[in-house]
Amino acid sequence: MSAPTLPSGARLRLLAAGDSAALARAYRDNRGHLAPWEPLRDDAFFTPAGQAEQVARRLEGLASGTDVPWVLEREDGIVGTITLTGIVRGPFLSAHVGYWVDGRLQGRGVCSAALHAVLEHARDELGLHRVQASVLPGNAASRSVLHRTGFTLIGMAPSYLRIAGAWQDHLLYQRLLH
Known part of the structure; x- marks a missing residue:
């Protein structure tokens, strides 16, 4: 994928x-912004070594x-960052996507444009x-990104991930690429 320019x-x-x-700098700058939406992170996570x-x-994971x-x-x-994880081949041809954008850039279309480019790559280059x-x-911000990029709600998973120190329910979305 060529490096698309985003908003x-x-x-x-x-x-x-x-x-x-x-x-490390980006995560430190956004530690408070991301805390409600991510797992608890120890201080080492926010260092260059971490x-x-x-x-x-x-x-x-990229190499494999x-x-x-x-x-x-x-x-x-x-x-x-934006990452496709858990890429599965065979009859499933699926992946999970996770993303975050600096709090200063929220609401400016950066994440939606990046996700759109990643979805094109997933379809055209990875064959997902x-x-x-x-x-x-x-x-609400992340749900809005998903809606703008064509994801549909497929259900709710109780106690799906341990976020901010507690097992929390998550809404599950999917985007069919073909």
């Missing part, structure tokens, strides 16, 4: 091994074909049929 001067590109320090571990895992990790970046650094996303019912 607010952002662009989408594959995660690289050298992104650890910039990711992010180096995360980057290594994501790049292992189970994940495709991207970063959203601007001239001032990384401002989000379906992409699923899960979201907390109270995450």
